[in-house]
Amino acid sequence: MVVAQIILLNLLWFASVLGAANALLLPAILSLFLLLAVVFVYQGFDRKDCKVILISLLCGLLIDGFLNSTGWLVYAAQMHDLRYLPPFWIMMLWLGFAATIRTGMNWMLKSPALGAVFMLIGAPLSYYSASRLGAVELLQPWPVMITIGLTWLVYFLILTQIHNQPEGRDVLV
DSSP states (O other): OOHHHHHHHHHHHHHHHHHHHHTOOHHHHHHHHHHHHHHHHHOOOOOHHHHHHHHHHHHHHHHHHHHHHHTEEEEOOOSSSSSTTTTTHHHHHHHHHHHHHTTHHHHHHHSHHHHHOOOOHHHHHHHHHHHHSSSSSSSSSSHHHHHHHHHHHHHHHHHHHHHOTTTOOOOOO
């Protein structure tokens, strides 16, 4: 089931990115619902999942909202005029990633050093790939890539803290 979650997360990424590049939101929405159904049927939904999802959505709003408002990048399929808010499709990616962290992405939490390196390199490469597919335009590539790498590293450290917290103790939420 872990492999299925990773495949579905990648399907969500492609549906969101290619959908944004071509002004199609429905494939991403369907992919997200399929991913969430598989994840929550397989692993259930507990308090830690709720924390991870809420914090991930907040981080997505802050990180992508900041990048959007600075003008360092321009998202395709924005669907609103509020420069401080990221587009809906990118928030679906944050939600999908957060939902898969406990099982599909658990390897990163078990090896925090490897997970940190993956975030520092993988997150900027994901945005760069999205730019090559037309979903986002990187107007200031180096500041964007450095900001994405560092903010996703901090995001990962927060997720690791939540994951490693014993049950019954509230850390961040």
